[in-house]
Amino acid sequence: MRTVTFGMNISIDGYCDHTLFHPDPTLHDYFTDMMRDVDLLFFGRVMYELMFPYWADVARDQSGTPDENRFAATLTAIDRIVVSRSLTLKDDKAQIVRNNPAEALRQLKQLPGKKISVDTVSMLPELASAGLIDEFYLVVHPVIIGRGRRLFADGSLKDNLDLKLVSTRAFSSGCVAHHYHKR
Template structure:
């Protein structure tokens, strides 16, 4: 059975995007490129270790508009070039009923996300990451998430898209890692107790 991890950048007040889907507090697109090279490398290494990434539509649109050709931009850093290649190579599943096609080593699922994620978890293969508030919220409510990776930035935005969704039942977690990055960014990793 595959492990499913929900991991994203988050504000100290619990949001993955500020009002208007603003990601400027985290460095903009994808991994945080403004707070530290060390954090950017951590995200890049995470992508390299991911067997399958599951994206909701909004985050897919952000990532697929920036990373497929980021290594071809004038002045792209070595880290950006590395991340772009890793992101393109990583198998991806995009869940959306409003877009018609996806590319960049991705396939589109238009049906029930929880059913498909349950099926994917039962397969053999490397670990899966899930990203995007709506998609992760559905997996969270269904009890499918095995690990939460929260990269908390020292900023308050006052509203927006929350990292966590409303739940019907408590989810007990065990802290398995903490790490501090430059700029006061804190990584916490929790495993779901089953």
């Protein structure tokens, strides 16, 4: 059975607005290294539209910094599933799931392969409550935002998620990466 991971940048107060973070080269390399163990990305529509075509353009044009170019090349080489009822794709590496994302992920988890990386905040409560997320990689940035989208909205989980801390890594930028397994 494949391992399903979830990784996200968050503020100290639990918000996950990527426009308010400023990753440094070592943080890009951290996420690039994580993606080397992944052979399938599982996106919601919003996150997919944030990540692609931006990173695809960076990979194609090599228009980022060296660490951004490495991340872009690694990310865009991975097959992806996008959950959307309305999106039409022109992406050779992507397939669309129109309904029941938890069941689709459950079936994908049973197939042979490397890790599956879930990258969607909107479906996170549903997928986590269904017991489908095995590992969490949360990178806490040294900023308090006080507004925006939280990783988990109030009342979005039926039960607590009981996690075990596996490792932490501090970056010179002040970010701290926490790696958890579900118990």
